[in-house]
Amino acid sequence: MEFGSGAGGGSGDDNHDVLDPHRRKKRYHRHTANQIQKLEGIFKEFPHPDEKMRMQLSRELGLSPRQIKFWFQNRRTQMKAQHERADNCALRAENDKIRCENIAIREALKNVICPSCGGPPIGEDPYFDEQKLHMENLHLKEELDRVSSVAAKYIGRPISQLPPIQPIHISSLDLSMGSYGIQGMSGPSLDLDLLPGSSLNVPNIPYQSTSITDMDKTLMTDIARNAMEELIRLLQGNEPFWMKSATDGKEVLNLESYERIFPRVNSHLKNPNVYVEASRDSGVVIMNGLALVNLFLDSNKWVELLPTIVSRAATIAVISPGTIGSQSGSLQLMYQELQVLSPLVPTRQFYSLRFCQQIEEGSWAIVDVSYDLPQDSLFTSQCRARRMPSGCLIQDMPNGYSKVTWMEHMEVEDKGPVHRLYKDHIYSGLAFGAERWISTLQRSCERVACSMVTGTTTRDVGGVITSPYGKRSMMKLAQRMVNNFCSIINLPNSQQWTALSGTPNEFEVRANLHRFANLGQPHGMVLSAAATIWLPLPPQIVFNFFRDERTRPQWDVLSDHNPVQEVAHIANGSHSGNCISVLRAFNTSQSNMLVLQESCIDSSGSLVVYSPVDLPAINIAMSGEDTSYIPLLPSGFTISPDGRTSTLQTVHEGASSSSSTTTTGSLLTIVIQIMVSHMASTTTKMSQESVNTVNNLIGNTVQQIKVALNSST
Incomplete structure (x- = not known):
């Protein structure tokens, strides 16, 4: 949630900025998720904190008393706007209900026979005048627009008007194929019947979408947007974030630089049993960007596309459906279970937020970040993992393919010892790292593309x-x-x-x-x-x-x-x-x-x-x-691959020796x-x-x- 340090309640500074155009624009302060959670908890009990309480919060959260004061002012304004919007929603829903009842009555009256003359009834009640109902709907819409504009003024960002709560299912995706090396691949669309989206593997999740309040949704939106900013910065940046591994030459995250630029108040790294997995990789995928985005935002098809990594997944709630056609702004609360194909390795289970944002024409970013829910008894796995901002950047290519850059970042706590056979496989990043996501995605999309080939294969x-x-x-x-x-x-x-x-x-x-x-x-x-x-x-x-x-x-x-x-x-x-x-x-x-x-x-x-x-x-x-x-x-x-590597020394004539690494076993x-x-x-x-x-x-x-x-x- 973003609030201006001087926003809220009609501060005179805004007028002063208008009178003095050369004055520097105020810098906005973005609160951390921990600060927001603390402030929200206090707000539930004391929406009007006194000066003593504001000073105490200032010391605990590292914010100035002025920031604390304006945060509560803005939050009260937001709550007022939410209540007004809820009232308008109720009125609109009631109006739609009455209209449906009226239409049903009108249809029933068409079949009514007069008992006196045996013919249809003469005339209709003017209450059923459709034009009148249309005017009432316009009046309610204008009232809703007014409340939304007032709320947007104080919150600092637009408020969508009654977004639908159901996900949009796309039955077919545009798949522009370039040269694939096989004759006959020219289908402009991809029939996703090949990915039936079976729900047989959906787990029994105790947390229900009805438990999510408007305040929860606001917090989820802020966490997702912060995670998206971090993901894009890490995906597009190089030094000081990324460095080459000395063992295999792969890109790994420089944790020292990362912690310095993205400090976390409650970092799990203080736990000695927690270790970090962070990697980045990229590759070309035989599918266009929007097709990939639509697959990723459908949890059932996501499992069907990547069954070797994703053992189970389900969408718990759609917080925001996003823009139709581009999916930009789509936000979902999901359950995910990631696997290695062996009973010796426990699955990694997450409640996470999945957020999609279109960066520019033909370019999307999708981020996953763990979200703590009050009911976490589901997590009985031997391995407890937390997904830091992870995901991918999808960029369309001229030939109809996509370039996908993937980052995977987890904090993992092993509750028990890792099986001896899989220690090297897991700690080397082969099990859940970015390279596995990219290679598996490439192979799966190749399989889908081959289903479109009409030639003799x-x-x-x-x-x-x-x-x-x-x-x-x-x-x-x-x-x-x-x-x-x-x-x-x-x-x-x-x-x-x-x-x-x-x-x-x-x-x-x-x-x-x-x-x-x-x-x-x-x-x-x-x-x-x-x-x-x-x-x-x-x-x-x-x-x-x-x-x-x-x-x-x-x-x-x-x-x-x-x-x-x-x-x-x-x-x-x-x-x-x-x-x-x-x-x-x-x-x-x-x-x-x-x-x-x-x-x-x-x-x-x-x-x-x-x-x-x-x-x-x-x-x-x-x-x-x-x-x-x-x-x-x-x-x-x-x-x-077992994850073990051996270094081979080679000596070239007239040159110094060099080394290379090879996998030793399976x-x-x-x-x-x-x-x-x-x-x-x-x-x-x-x-x-x-x-x-x-x-x-x-x-x-x-x-x-x-x-x-x-x-x-």
């Missing part, structure tokens, strides 16, 4: 011709499979993984027994099991091993190690590893059973996800029909899901037979993987 080996509609249907089916797989790895708090006891393996096996009841999921009891191991091989080699159908018999226990053949192939990215495959196993009793598989890779990691699907279901997808009801039970692998998470037909319908506890089955299944799979990769570690 589908290799059909098995004699089935795939139409463009069939291709899109197959891609939607595969995406649902991947999203379900990612959501299984980090389950909600009510369905946590259980570490199995009595495991004979050197690694920890975790399992979960649950029942699906949603459309597109198998009906019955499902046993999910997962384990993470370290392999002394680069992630690219491990990924190539799993995506190659020729090496599949070496690790696929569920298919009895039978050889498989790829019968259909759909490319969904510029990298050859980004593709969707349909596989058929030989020498099996189930001739109608196929395997749907999607593999994807970027610099932050890779996935190989697969699910058994029967032949009729594949034929339905190939023909372009609806696939939402086809049941999927995905299993697969996640592969991440973190491989194995997830297997099987139907448990013998379990009772009400059983939620695993039997010893199930425990033994899971331990043997995971153990044998891991052993065969190590043998095939010549890794005994």
Whole structure:
């Protein structure tokens, strides 16, 4: 909230400025969020503080008594304006209600028959005159405009008139495509049916939007605007904020310079268990700026676009809907849950404000900043994180693409020890840093762009011709499979993984027994099991091993190690590893059973996800029909760099030695899901037979993987 140090109550200084045009314009003081919260708390009890109380506040908050005095004057004026606006809102709502009732009565009167003559009634009551109602609405609007102008004069910024409280859903986005290297990409619009915005993963959030008052909204707006100013300054600035890391050359935040320029009264850095993660990265994304903005402001589509990072998200309240067409000024209170694709790493949960602002034509900034709510019992995670102003700057490029600059800034408190396998991965910034956001966003947008290609990008080996509609249907089916797989790895708090006891393996096996009841999921009891191991091989080699159908018999226990053949192939990215495959196993009793598989890779990691699907279901997808009801039970692998680096010294002839860093190993998470037909319908506890089955299944799979990769570690 911004208030002039001399504003409020019609100070004579304003007239003096008019008489003396050479006098310097007054500088405005921006209060910190902590100062505003303290002042708001006092205002609730004492809206008219005496001089003694103002002096005490002055000492506590570091403000002058004059600033304290004018803040309370302005706040009282604002409250008065809010009450007047609320009264006008009530009048307008009542007027609209009466008008709707009148219209309904008029429609009913059209069908009334006179009991005397059997004809329609003669004439109408002049009360139903629409022109009269129109004049009443104009009168109310003029009264609302008057109150808003008075409030804006004292508050210092315009007040929107009755903004709608519902978010605006855009069904299609403009996607201007440039040269992509594939023939046939020229669609001007993007059908977001590929991103269905499923709400299956939305958590049960105790905090309701009805708990947010107008005063809360004012505070949220001020916090969001301050966060936006900080984000833009950090995204567009270099020294003294950013410096190159000595280990990997990436940009990291200079905390000393940051704290000096953005001091925080209640910094969590005083806690010795809190550490800071801050990074910045940029890249070119195959999607125009407004399309990206619309995706980011729809929490459901945001999860669908980035399922490997965002496990769950929901919009709690829309504080401001923003400008239609540009989304500038949109402010939302959101719940977010960010993940690493392994049960060994707890998710990071946030209540946060997401604010969008159009900087100039073709340029937007979106900021996320944590917001403390009174009900935070939801946060039972082992890791407590606070998101400092983070987000991205999106700039349109002439070829229809966008340049995205991302900054990620968190203060993290580990309530328990980080798992030994993931220490380097997390502390190096690979887990939640800006580089992962950029690389994942690039790959996901490439996938969406490939769905728009109308040329021949589908290799059909098995004699089935795939139409463009069939291709899109197959891609939607595969995406649902991947999203379900990612959501299984980090389950909600009510369905946590259980570490199995009595495991004979050197690694920890975790399992979960649950029942699906949603459309597109198998009906019955499902046993999910997962384990993470370290392999002394680069992630690219491990990924190539799993995506190659020729090496599949070496690790696929569920298919009895039978050889498989790829019968259909759909490319969904510029990298050859980004593709969707349909596989058929030989020498099996189930001739109608196929395997749907999607593999994807970027610099932050890779996935190989697969699910058994029967032949009729594949034929339905190939023909372009609806696939939402086809049941999927995905299993697969996640592969991440371990974060450890080794320095290689190289000596050039006639020159001094130089060094380079390389990743030394991979973190491989194995997830297997099987139907448990013998379990009772009400059983939620695993039997010893199930425990033994899971331990043997995971153990044998891991052993065969190590043998095939010549890794005994």
